[in-house]
Amino acid sequence: MKVALPQLELHKIDNQFQNIPHAHDDQYQITVPVKGTCYFNYENRDMTLGAGDGLVLNPSDRHYFHTSDDASLIVIRVNHGSGGAGITDPAARQHLEPGAMLSYFQRWAGQMLTVEPADRLAVEETQAMALHDLQQILRGGGTEGKPAKAAADRNVLRVLDYIHARYAEQLDIDTLSAIALQSRYHFIRSFKLATGMTPYQYVLHLRVEEAKAQLRRGSSTVTEISYSMGFSSPSQFYRTFMKFTGVTPEYYRGQS
Numbered sequence: 398m399k400v401a402l403p404q405l406e407l408h409k410i411d412n413q414f415q416n417i418p419h420a421h422d423d424q425y426q427i428t429v430p431v432k433g434t435c436y437f438n439y440e441n442r443d444m445t446l447g448a449g450d451g452l453v454l455n456p457s458d459r460h461y462f463h464t465s466d467d468a469s470l471i472v473i474r475v476n477h478g479s480g481g482a483g484i485t486d487p488a489a490r491q492h493l494e495p496g497a498m499l500s501y502f503q504r505w506a507g508q509m510l511t512v513e514p515a516d517r518l519a520v521e522e523t524q525a526m527a528l529h530d531l532q533q534i535l536r537g538g539g540t541e542g543k544p545a546k547a548a549a550d551r552n553v554l555r556v557l558d559y560i561h562a563r564y565a566e567q568l569d570i571d572t573l574s575a576i577a578l579q580s581r582y583h584f585i586r587s588f589k590l591a592t593g594m595t596p597y598q599y600v601l602h603l604r605v606e607e608a609k610a611q612l613r614r615g616s617s618t619v620t621e622i623s624y625s626m627g628f629s630s631p632s633q634f635y636r637t638f639m640k641f642t643g644v645t646p647e648y649y650r651g652q653s
Contacts, residue, residue, distance in 0.1 A: 400509045402524045407506050408472040415463035424474040426454040427531070431495040433468030437461075439489075451493040453535065471502050473531065493534060501530055515629035521570035522585060522597045529582035552577040553591045556584075560596070564603040565627040570596070604628070605641045612650040619646045 398409040406424075418438070428435065428451065435446040439460045446452060454460060456477045464470055505527045512523045556576050560568065573596055574584035588596050604626040611622050623634030638646050 398506075400506045402509055402512070402520055404476045404524050405505075405509075405527060406474040407502060407509065408474070409502065409506075410464065410468070410470040410472065412468065413464055413466050414468070414470070416461050418459055418461045420457050420459045421454075421474060422457050423477045424456055425477065426458075426460075427471075427473040427475075427535075428452045428454070428462070429471045429473075429493050429495070429498050430464070431469050431471055431499045433465040433470075435462050435464050435468060435470055449492050449495045449498075451491045451498075453489060453491065469499075471498055473502075475528065475531065491535065498534075501534070505530070513629060513633055515633075516567075516597070518568045518570060518573075518600060519597045521581075522595055525570055525581040525585060550587075550591060552579065553587055556588065556596075557592075560600060561603065564600050565607070565625065567627065568596075568600060601637055602641065605638055608634070608638060608646070609642070609649065609653075612646055613653040615650065622646070 398407075400407045428437065428446065430446050430448050430450060432448055435450075437444050437446055437452060437460065439452065439454065440458060444452075508523050508527070512519045514520065556573050559573070559576055570581050570584070573588075574581045577584045577587065579587060585595055588594075588599070592599055594602060608622050608626050611617050611625075612619075617625070619634070620631045623631045626634065628634040628637065635645065638644075638649070642649060644652075
């Protein structure tokens with residue numbers, strides 16, 4: 398199984414597997430058996446990884462491995478310089494609780510599979526949250542300092558003004574977090590605390606509300622509305638509209 402976003406790849410390998418010596422020039426790799434045994438060669442050193450024995454490799458570290466018949470293995474690859482990954486000078490070997498790692502993997506994979514690839518904000522938001530989780534795991538659960546609430550609230554208001562003026566455009570998490578003067582993760586968290594939604598959910602909410610107004614006016618086609626609201630395709634607009642309203646755009650127009 399493989400699920401990938403631009404800065405993050407998730408792999409799950411079950412049962413017997415073997416690869417050949419290789420390296421990932423621009424990626425960190427975290428390898429964690431959650432069941433069975435992984436026989437690993439790292440820079441010509443043999444080691445045996447049991448369940449929960451996490452191994453963190455730097456970019457360009459040469460390696461290969463094979464697994465036992467009953468093994469289940471999680472491999473995470475993070476692009477060098479992705480920002481927020483928190484894998485600078487990693488400990489080469491860490492104990493990572495197998496059940497927790499499997500739970501994280503399933504949550505990340507589920508979110509990544511449902512994200513709209515053409516929507517930059519959706520991709521970056523999903524990626525930022527997963528990378529923060531990974532950072533915390535590798536730090537042993539440590540947390541970053543929290544921004545002062547009053548300052549965070551003022552900065553979120555500035556972001557809201559920016560979003561309301563541009564919600565039909567392609568937004569990105571770096572611009573929004575810079576306006577909020579926060580890291581990507583802290584910005585997403587502060588925004589959700591203030592609005593009850595993540596930035597991407599809030600943008601979709603504004604788009605759907607404006608689409609409803611346009612449908613009530615009856616002057617534009619559904620396709621025209623979908624593109625004017627910044628959706629990548631009419632099918633994305635349909636899925637989003639039904640998720641927020643429970644009905645299709647045509648049905649909503651007919652009942653208005």
